[in-house]
Amino acid sequence: MLRNPTMKDVAHEARVSLKTVSRHVNGETNIDPALADRISAAIVKLGYRRNLSAASLRPGWTSKTIGLVISDLANPYYSTLARAIESVADAAGYLVTIASSEEEGMRHDRLVDRLMEQQVDGLIVVPPRNAGRDWSDVASPIPPLVFLDRPVPFADADAVLADNAGGAREATLALVSAGSRRIAFVGDSPDIYTMRERHAGYAAALAEAGIEADDSLTITTAHTREQAEREVGAVLRDGSADAVIAANNRSTIGALLAFQAAGRRLPLVGFDDFETALLGSPPVSVVSHDIELMGCTAADIVLGRLKGDTSAFTTRVLPTQLILRGSEKPEPA
Amino acid sequence: MLRNPTMKDVAHEARVSLKTVSRHVNGETNIDPALADRISAAIVKLGYRRNLSAASLRPGWTSKTIGLVISDLANPYYSTLARAIESVADAAGYLVTIASSEEEGMRHDRLVDRLMEQQVDGLIVVPPRNAGRDWSDVASPIPPLVFLDRPVPFADADAVLADNAGGAREATLALVSAGSRRIAFVGDSPDIYTMRERHAGYAAALAEAGIEADDSLTITTAHTREQAEREVGAVLRDGSADAVIAANNRSTIGALLAFQAAGRRLPLVGFDDFETALLGSPPVSVVSHDIELMGCTAADIVLGRLKGDTSAFTTRVLPTQLILRGSEKPEPA
DNA sequence: TTGTACGCGTTATCAC
DNA sequence: GTGATAACGCGTACAA
Numbered sequence: 001m002l003r004n005p006t007m008k009d010v011a012h013e014a015r016v017s018l019k020t021v022s023r024h025v026n027g028e029t030n031i032d033p034a035l036a037d038r039i040s041a042a043i044v045k046l047g048y049r050r051n052l053s054a055a056s057l058r059p060g061w062t063s064k065t066i067g068l069v070i071s072d073l074a075n076p077y078y079s080t081l082a083r084a085i086e087s088v089a090d091a092a093g094y095l096v097t098i099a100s101s102e103e104e105g106m107r108h109d110r111l112v113d114r115l116m117e118q119q120v121d122g123l124i125v126v127p128p129r130n131a132g133r134d135w136s137d138v139a140s141p142i143p144p145l146v147f148l149d150r151p152v153p154f155a156d157a158d159a160v161l162a163d164n165a166g167g168a169r170e171a172t173l174a175l176v177s178a179g180s181r182r183i184a185f186v187g188d189s190p191d192i193y194t195m196r197e198r199h200a201g202y203a204a205a206l207a208e209a210g211i212e213a214d215d216s217l218t219i220t221t222a223h224t225r226e227q228a229e230r231e232v233g234a235v236l237r238d239g240s241a242d243a244v245i246a247a248n249n250r251s252t253i254g255a256l257l258a259f260q261a262a263g264r265r266l267p268l269v270g271f272d273d274f275e276t277a278l279l280g281s282p283p284v285s286v287v288s289h290d291i292e293l294m295g296c297t298a299a300d301i302v303l304g305r306l307k308g309d310t311s312a313f314t315t316r317v318l319p320t321q322l323i324l325r326g327s328e329k330p331e332p333a
Numbered sequence: 334m335l336r337n338p339t340m341k342d343v344a345h346e347a348r349v350s351l352k353t354v355s356r357h358v359n360g361e362t363n364i365d366p367a368l369a370d371r372i373s374a375a376i377v378k379l380g381y382r383r384n385l386s387a388a389s390l391r392p393g394w395t396s397k398t399i400g401l402v403i404s405d406l407a408n409p410y411y412s413t414l415a416r417a418i419e420s421v422a423d424a425a426g427y428l429v430t431i432a433s434s435e436e437e438g439m440r441h442d443r444l445v446d447r448l449m450e451q452q453v454d455g456l457i458v459v460p461p462r463n464a465g466r467d468w469s470d471v472a473s474p475i476p477p478l479v480f481l482d483r484p485v486p487f488a489d490a491d492a493v494l495a496d497n498a499g500g501a502r503e504a505t506l507a508l509v510s511a512g513s514r515r516i517a518f519v520g521d522s523p524d525i526y527t528m529r530e531r532h533a534g535y536a537a538a539l540a541e542a543g544i545e546a547d548d549s550l551t552i553t554t555a556h557t558r559e560q561a562e563r564e565v566g567a568v569l570r571d572g573s574a575d576a577v578i579a580a581n582n583r584s585t586i587g588a589l590l591a592f593q594a595a596g597r598r599l600p601l602v603g604f605d606d607f608e609t610a611l612l613g614s615p616p617v618s619v620v621s622h623d624i625e626l627m628g629c630t631a632a633d634i635v636l637g638r639l640k641g642d643t644s645a646f647t648t649r650v651l652p653t654q655l656i657l658r659g660s661e662k663p664e665p666a
Numbered sequence: 667t668t669g670t671a672c673g674c675g676t677t678a679t680c681a682c
Numbered sequence: 683g684t685g686a687t688a689a690c691g692c693g694t695a696c697a698a
Contacts, residue, residue, distance in 0.1 A: 003474075004473055004474055004691095006690090006691055007691065007692065016669095017668065017670080018669080018670090018691095018692085018693095019668070019693080020668060022692070022693060022694090023668090023693095025692095031667075032667065035667090035668085047473025047474075048473065049446070049449055049473060050692080051692070052452070053386050053396060053691085054674090054690075054691035055691080055692055056386055056692095057387055057390065057676095057690095057692075057693095058674055058692065058693055058694080059673085059674065059693095060693095061674090065451070072416070073412055073415055073419060074412055076407075076412070086406060086431065086432065087433070095448070096430065096431060096432070097398070097429065097430045098429060098430075099428065100419055100423075117382050117383055117385045118385050118386065118396075119384060119385070140337055140379065141336075253608060253609060256609075256612050257611060257612065260611075260612060274608075274609070275558075275586060276586060276607070276608075279586070279590065279593060279609065279612065279613065280612065281593075337675095339674090340675065340676065340677095341675080349684085349685090350684065350685040350686075351677095351685080352677085352686085352687095353684060353685075355676070356683095358676095363683060364683075364684090365684085368683090383676080384674095384675050387674075387676045387677090388675075388677070389676090389690095390674095390677090390689095390690045390691065391676065391689080393677090394676090668697105668698080669697085669698075670695105670698090671694100671696090672693105672694090672695090673693095673694095674693095676689100677688105677690090678688085678689085679686105679687085679688080680686095680687095681684105681685090682683100682684080682685080682686100
């Protein structure tokens, strides 16, 4: 493995000084055409590529890179976010370095540190379930920081969230309107911010509808699709509930699998839309929000800060949308 | 925005020389405990973070970063690949910078150049449909390179592919066994390597089964889910086919939507498994391969090369698996 | 218009 | 065990 050719090599090959090559590479105009041609030829001949790592060392220059820490890149929800962010960043000339925290606080912190050491210009972060880094004790300057999907009580950062509580409230009320009274809430651990918010919206809607809450109808152990399927299957068997609100994608699909296995279904509204929701019979109703918008917003904020925006830090809450496709109604008798 | 504290600042604060701080940061042992404590205190006080960009400038050091160029990060197929790669890379201490080419050759080339300028240690690339970079004319040393999912005729690189033709052949034979004779092939443009391979496998199976090929049954315009739905809907109406092989995920879902709209279905086998395939009635049969294995293999190859593996470049073809769930059979009369 | 000399933050050599 | 000093590849005052 040979050493990469450097600017010095090019300068030598073109019988020109370092600075002239630098000018040429940076697209400056004050340059003798004859020298420019010699330099171009040398660059092609040697296969010179500039070393942006070295260039970014100079004061006033940066890595033109944004760091993104999410919980799971394989989850369509987060990959859609990542895609939106990457798209906006690329248009502005930025690369995106993506890392998965797997919801582990330690790992999250390690990745954030690594990205900062790597001199990313900005940082977009989905905070892990188990409290990650305590941002308030970071002494040195931090790059522009945006929290995504979940908030963190840290003053010097922006945040972009969805209106989880509002969406859950709407979904619950839709189930009530369709005639359900004993609505089971099936979701993941309340350690997760979105789960807490969604459950709060669910509880608020019940109160609003004058329905007494029953803690036994709140299931927070649906960590996987399989667990969700088991839990909903149990509910179906013991008849404790007459409807289900599934607080995330995995729970929704688990519920559908349980319904299929049992040969009958309960009214259902899920959280987060999915591509095959239309294929159910009836199609699955969901609370959804514009994930791409969320990613683009976060990226826009970071890029804005990098361009010098020094306005007050804000938390933007994006609206959710209730998409009723039929599954919120009871099965015809 | 203040300047980040540097090693020099730490050295000054701890009343120690630069080199001693460097030693401490790099975990060397030959160091006076008293000095070490002073240094640690200074690091915490100033909030010092090392600048890996500067460190990687030194000969023998690298960015510990791998570049990944895929066609679309939002596609579950590629995000699963990305996730597997990121996971393996992280375990080895590498970050992954991900960029989406959107299948555009120019964009792909630009991203590859940028990643190389950013001094990535290795490169994993899904070549774009429209011939991207001509690797053979790259003059200077290239980092270890692995082509993923689609091959490129370039000698100095490894490749990891799936047995697309074999999978399509198996799927087609399964449909024939279940009684179909006029099998429609629905997929995307033959510009795409995987599409060509899958169609070749389909054609081979037909020949093997003694069925005459009918070009009118090959549909290569299913670029989106909607187009696939329209095409399969047309086939349903004109009765030209008695079965469908859907050559990618979008086509499979489009076909299912067309079946749902028409109230009847044809025998179907799809390509690439999806989470809700189990929810169909009957559940959807698919040709699948281990996407995570594919990503891990690519990452392992790159990391191996980085560790000094200089064995001959290879192309690994991963087996596919035909998962029969029922949809390959005709609808009961 | 072109070249010289220096600094960016880090690590490595080699004296002390 | 520790510290001055020289690189690494690049961009920029400043001088020519």
